[in-house]
Amino acid sequence: MTAQLHVRGGGAGAPVLLLLHGLGATGAVWDGWRPLLAARWPGRWLAPDLPGHGRSAALPGYTFDALAGAVAGLLTPGEPAVVLGHSLGGVVGLALAAGHPAAGVRAAVGLGVKVAWTPEELDRARAVARRPVTWFGTRDEAAARHLRVSGLDGLLSAADPAVDEGLTEREGRWRPAADPAVAGVGEPGMAALLARVPAAVTLARGEHDPMNTDAQLAALGAPVVTLPGLGHNAHVQDPGRTLALLDPYR
Structure with missing residues (x-):
């Protein structure tokens, strides 16, 4: 545990790879990467549960900078770091690179980031953020909700050990x-x-990916990679x- 974050990790040396999950998920989504990281990543890696997710503590309020600040403490000043973040985690990784120079982020990959938001989508997100927590009578009911909210329905079974982490x-x-x-974190303002x-x-x-398009990402001026069939x-x-x-x- 670091700064009230539950963290998975492995490997040794530099550069350190920080893997950040998306909204509603946990660091367990990277568990399938372990053998690949052992074979293909030269340094150590860290996969935290973001604040308000999994086994990590909640924050009193959620902004991208607040989330980035929480994970910044995982990185050793002066140690080169690379960040790969998915969806919400992609924005957090960019905010980390932008606002925390001591973290040593030399490269950031944002995967599946939603970069264009309508007023209606933002209203729905704020409505979700205001809802009280729903408790269920069985694990299976809660697992079904977790998989749906995290976008993992159909990719992980309810019995997957990773689901227990959520x-x-x-x-x-x-x-x-x-x-x-956390759903009320708002629009990322990607260009700025x-x-x-x-x-x-x-x-x-x-x-x-229904959350974005090639054209939307390309309009931001950064290099864009599209993964066929995914x-x-x-x-x-x-x-x-x-x-x-x-x-x-x-």
Whole structure:
């Protein structure tokens, strides 16, 4: 545990790779990467549960900078770092590179980031953030909600050990562990954020990701990589091809 964050990790040496999951998920989504990282990443790696997710503590309020500040403490000043973040985690990784120079981020890859928001979408997100926590009578009901909220429905089974990391049980009742308030983090303002990032940036997406388009990402001016045949959770669907996004930064 570091700064009230639950963290997975492995490897040794530099550069350190920071893997940041998306909204509603946990660091367990990277568990399938372990053998690949052992073979293909030269340094150590860290995969925290972001604040308000999994086993990590909640924050009193959620902004991208607050989330980035929470994970910045995982990195050793002066040690070169590379960040790969998915969706919400992609924005957090960019905010880390932009606002925390001591973290030593030399490259950031944002995968599956939603870069264009309508007023209606933002209203729905704020409504989700205001909802009270829903408790369920069975683990299976809570697991189904967790998989749906995290976008992992159809990619992981309810019985997958990774799902347990996203659930909280209390006195025989179950709920997704994610704090609903995180959904109200707001629009990332990608153009302004990217302008503040001194590190190398790559924006990536699965070909069938409904959360963004090639044109939307290309309009931001950073290099764009599209992964054929994959969707929003490309890192879960095909860890090997997604890990290849990091090859230039090893």
